[in-house]
Amino acid sequence: MSCDKGCVCYRHCYNEWGVLEMLRSVLAASLFSVGLGAALPASAATFRWANDGDANSMDPYTRNETFLLSFAQNIYDPLVRRNRELKVEPALAMSWEQPDPLTWRFHLRPDVKFHGGEAFTADDVVFSYQRATGPGSQINSNFSTVKEVKRVDDLTVDFITKAPNPILLQELTQWGIMSKAWCEAHNATQPADLTKVKEENFATRNANGTGPFILGTREPDRRTTLRNNPAWWDKPEHNLTEVTFNVISSANTRVAALLSGDVDMIYTVPPQDMDRIGHTQGLKLAVGPELRTIFFGFDQSRPELLKSDVKGKNPFQDIRVRQAFNMAVDAKAIQSRVMRNQSHPTGLMYGPGVNGYTEASDVRHKYDPDAAKKLLAEAGYPNGFGVTLDCPNDRYINDEAICQAVTNMLARIGMKITLNAQTRLQYFAQISNPGYNTSFYMLGWTPTTYDALNSFFNLAGTRNGVRGVFNDGGWSNKEFDDTLDQMAVETDAARRQQQIERASKIIHDEAAFIPLHQQTVVWAYRSNVELQQMADNWFPLRYVTVK
Amino acid sequence: MFAFIVSRVLQAVPVVLVVGLIAYAMFAFVGDPVTIMLGTDYTEAQRVALVKQLGLDQPFFVQYAKFMWAALHGEFGISYRLARPVTDLLAERMPATLELALTASVFALLIGVPMGVYTGIYRTAFSSRVFMIFSLIGVSLPTFLIGILLILVFSVWLQVLPSFGRGDVVRFPHWSTGFLTTGGLKALILPAVTLGLFQMTLIMRLVRAEMLEVLRSDYIKFARARGLGTRAINFGHALRNTLVPVITIAGLQIGGIIAFSIVTETVFQWPGMGLLFVQSVQVADVPVMAAYLVMISVLFVLINLVVDLLYYAVDPRLRVVR
Numbered sequence: 001m002s003c004d005k006g007c008v009c010y011r012h013c014y015n016e017w018g019v020l021e022m023l024r025s026v027l028a029a030s031l032f033s034v035g036l037g038a039a040l041p042a043s044a045a046t047f048r049w050a051n052d053g054d055a056n057s058m059d060p061y062t063r064n065e066t067f068l069l070s071f072a073q074n075i076y077d078p079l080v081r082r083n084r085e086l087k088v089e090p091a092l093a094m095s096w097e098q099p100d101p102l103t104w105r106f107h108l109r110p111d112v113k114f115h116g117g118e119a120f121t122a123d124d125v126v127f128s129y130q131r132a133t134g135p136g137s138q139i140n141s142n143f144s145t146v147k148e149v150k151r152v153d154d155l156t157v158d159f160i161t162k163a164p165n166p167i168l169l170q171e172l173t174q175w176g177i178m179s180k181a182w183c184e185a186h187n188a189t190q191p192a193d194l195t196k197v198k199e200e201n202f203a204t205r206n207a208n209g210t211g212p213f214i215l216g217t218r219e220p221d222r223r224t225t226l227r228n229n230p231a232w233w234d235k236p237e238h239n240l241t242e243v244t245f246n247v248i249s250s251a252n253t254r255v256a257a258l259l260s261g262d263v264d265m266i267y268t269v270p271p272q273d274m275d276r277i278g279h280t281q282g283l284k285l286a287v288g289p290e291l292r293t294i295f296f297g298f299d300q301s302r303p304e305l306l307k308s309d310v311k312g313k314n315p316f317q318d319i320r321v322r323q324a325f326n327m328a329v330d331a332k333a334i335q336s337r338v339m340r341n342q343s344h345p346t347g348l349m350y351g352p353g354v355n356g357y358t359e360a361s362d363v364r365h366k367y368d369p370d371a372a373k374k375l376l377a378e379a380g381y382p383n384g385f386g387v388t389l390d391c392p393n394d395r396y397i398n399d400e401a402i403c404q405a406v407t408n409m410l411a412r413i414g415m416k417i418t419l420n421a422q423t424r425l426q427y428f429a430q431i432s433n434p435g436y437n438t439s440f441y442m443l444g445w446t447p448t449t450y451d452a453l454n455s456f457f458n459l460a461g462t463r464n465g466v467r468g469v470f471n472d473g474g475w476s477n478k479e480f481d482d483t484l485d486q487m488a489v490e491t492d493a494a495r496r497q498q499q500i501e502r503a504s505k506i507i508h509d510e511a512a513f514i515p516l517h518q519q520t521v522v523w524a525y526r527s528n529v530e531l532q533q534m535a536d537n538w539f540p541l542r543y544v545t546v547k
Numbered sequence: 548m549f550a551f552i553v554s555r556v557l558q559a560v561p562v563v564l565v566v567g568l569i570a571y572a573m574f575a576f577v578g579d580p581v582t583i584m585l586g587t588d589y590t591e592a593q594r595v596a597l598v599k600q601l602g603l604d605q606p607f608f609v610q611y612a613k614f615m616w617a618a619l620h621g622e623f624g625i626s627y628r629l630a631r632p633v634t635d636l637l638a639e640r641m642p643a644t645l646e647l648a649l650t651a652s653v654f655a656l657l658i659g660v661p662m663g664v665y666t667g668i669y670r671t672a673f674s675s676r677v678f679m680i681f682s683l684i685g686v687s688l689p690t691f692l693i694g695i696l697l698i699l700v701f702s703v704w705l706q707v708l709p710s711f712g713r714g715d716v717v718r719f720p721h722w723s724t725g726f727l728t729t730g731g732l733k734a735l736i737l738p739a740v741t742l743g744l745f746q747m748t749l750i751m752r753l754v755r756a757e758m759l760e761v762l763r764s765d766y767i768k769f770a771r772a773r774g775l776g777t778r779a780i781n782f783g784h785a786l787r788n789t790l791v792p793v794i795t796i797a798g799l800q801i802g803g804i805i806a807f808s809i810v811t812e813t814v815f816q817w818p819g820m821g822l823l824f825v826q827s828v829q830v831a832d833v834p835v836m837a838a839y840l841v842m843i844s845v846l847f848v849l850i851n852l853v854v855d856l857l858y859y860a861v862d863p864r865l866r867v868v869r
Contacts, residue, residue, distance in 0.1 A: 192630035425578020
């Protein structure tokens with residue numbers, strides 16, 4: 001169904017409004033340009049978009065969630081941020097250097113003001129560090145290598161690390177800087193304390209950053225509005241004056257809202273509606289690979305599998321069984337039949353866009369069910385064996401369907417797989433630490449530092465309470481762990497790249513996991529909107545323009 | 548009379564306690580909120596600390612007793628997901644749900660009763676049959692499908708009504724209303740029709756059946772014999788006598804409408820309590836779920852009490868000493 005009369009009328013009204021807005025912004029720009037030197041682009045507009053869930057808090061330290069962090073960065077600038085290509089660029093820090101391997105010195109941008117008018121100084125950075133690593137914060141893993149943050153002068157801070165950390169900058173890009181004075185004035189020097197039942201933390205529904213947008217109204221689960229920050233330190237690439245973010249949890253309603261013109265963009269597009277939106281005049285789809293890698297893992301730590309008919313031994317400790325599984329899974333078939341081509345098959349535990357990825361190293365085990373069957377027989381399972389595959393059904397795109405396909409593919413080499421698909425709430429409680437109650441599982445991972453080490457360290461490093469927390473199968477390899485230790489402190493980029501590739505080769509040779517694919521990010525929006533789709537699924541409003 | 552009320556209120560206490568217990572027992576199967584709250588990238592120590600902080604390491608009955616004790620003092624804890632007091636969240640969303648339920652009920656009565664009367668009187672007319680078929684659709688189509696169909700027709704094709712949300716609301720200190728703005732009223736139409744359609748067809752069929760029954764009775768024949776006008780007979784005598792069961796059902800349905808507005812609120816992203824509940828279930832936000840279920844059970848107990856009292860007032864035979 002293409003656009004009909006109503007749609008035309010809507011556009012018409014919209015244009016009239018746009019003219020008014022333009023007049024207003026031209027006026028505003030001419031007023032401000034005298035003082036600021038940076039004028040708004042000529043036209044300006046309102047932008048309305050929707051997602052299936054809310055950014056659950058306006059406090060950027062309360063949750064380590066992509067959507068929350070991404071939304072918060074429209075309001076809170078970090079020291080360093082990512083540009084359209086996900087490369088690190090200066091934000092509140094203008095430049096940095098390393099006086100010694102353990103010290104990173106940041107030179108802060110002068111004359112930056114918070115939305116509330118407070119001047120931005122080194123004290124705010126030190127305070128934000130303390131708040132982000134203090135009680136109630138869920139983002140402290142970004143600072144695991146930082147020993148302390150010291151103020152040198154008003155516009156200089158030193159980050160002292162426990163050991164040389166080559167990827168410190170990568171780890172700081174999601175960390176928005178908060179105002180010390182504002183937090184202190186509103187009794188919000190800590191993120192929300194969930195044991196306090198009566199009072200609400202001020203920063204939960206209010207915000208005060210230095211970013212491109214100022215928080216207007218905040219109605220959780222319903223609507224949040226932002227308005228342009230005319231005093232932003234950077235030259236805006238966007239032309240938005242007002243932004244309205246709506247939560248529309250029902251997929252059908254979200255698509256209907258886009259089709260009817262109630263919103264300009266939807267962030268999560270249901271796969272079944274892609275064709276329809278793509279064929280609707282006046283709407284566009286943005287499709288790109290996502291950083292998250294979907295893979296399967298095996299329990300290799302227990303002497304006997306929890307959910308298998310093989311007793312007295314653990315078949316997954318035999319490399320031939322793991323190789324056979326790797327060879328039996330046809331990622332290309334999953335790409336074309338289950339994912340409707342919306343995936344990028346991979347042989348690595350991290351995808352394009354992650355530091356360390358090279359196309360040359362991205363090699364899968366060759367799909368060869370006959371050889372796989374032979375390997376299984378050699379390992380002593382000529383008729384296969386029975387094992388349960390644990391799988392979420394509401395976490396990743398088509399997760400249950402993928403598991404179903406893998407179950408069928410493994411049946412071809414004689415395996416008797418019992419599929420156990422559950423909601424993510426039950427699923428992660430079951431397969432994650434401390435129980436790790438799984439024998440064969442599916443997991444997806446986005447390295448929050450955009451660096452391969454993060455994936456290696458969390459998913460495949462030998463468990464020790466800090467490392468390998470998400471190594472749900474308990475794979476352990478000494479050489480691999482040693483490589484990670486070197487990688488963590490290696491400051492030479494070329495040598496570090498070699499270490500990353502060596503670690504990946506160990507995983508490949510050991511058939512420690514079955515890497516499957518990176519799924520695709522799909523956004524839909526009206527054709528009068530221009531935006532930047534990011535592989536990390538962040539949605540920076542500073543790149544949005546509405547014509 | 549007073550003793551009757553007291554005894555009913557006392558009966559409500561075990562009901563609420565049992566609902567709380569069942570709700571709490573269910574949460575053990577909903578899943579673990581902690582892994583969701585921690586997001587990606589956490590250490591074992593962080594997880595243990597959060598479990599301890601939320602008191603999830605304590606035995607089930609200790610958690611339940613703590614919850615009930617706090618609830619007795621009007622405290623339902625703080626939402627895991629939104630980090631705000633649950634009582635605030637429910638109070639914020641209650642106006643949306645109540646306004647929707649009220650509108651849906653009024654719609655159901657205003658359309659359902661006349662249609663019932665009409666189909667009862669002219670039961671062989673073609674238009675009556677059309678109404679009956681229409682009512683069959685209302686009874687048999689699931690709510691979410693009706694909602695989506697209405698959105699498709701009125702928002703996507705005709706573009707006359709908003710596809711989601713509550714429109715503009717006017718805020719008062721303890722209430723927000725959509726009744727006072729055009730946007731708010733427009734946004735109310737589709738969800739109210741969706742929510743009220745089932746009740747409307749129910750009331751229509753009920754009134755029709757009662758009308759058929761009453762129109763056959765002796766006093767209607769006598770009324771006809773007396774030479775009364777058709778209008779006086781149909782509305783003055785017949786309809787009035789059908790209304791007692793209709794009022795009872797409609798009253799009980801209001802509780803149902805409030806409690807089961809969950810589906811409608813989800814389809815239309817209506818910012819009410821049902822939507823809050825659904826969003827809380829998805830992340831195992833136990834404090835919100837528990838408070839909502841206890842509140843709904845209290846609501847049902849209250850409605851039943853009122854209905855009982857109405858019977859008491861209407862039917863003199865019930866006033867015999869118990």
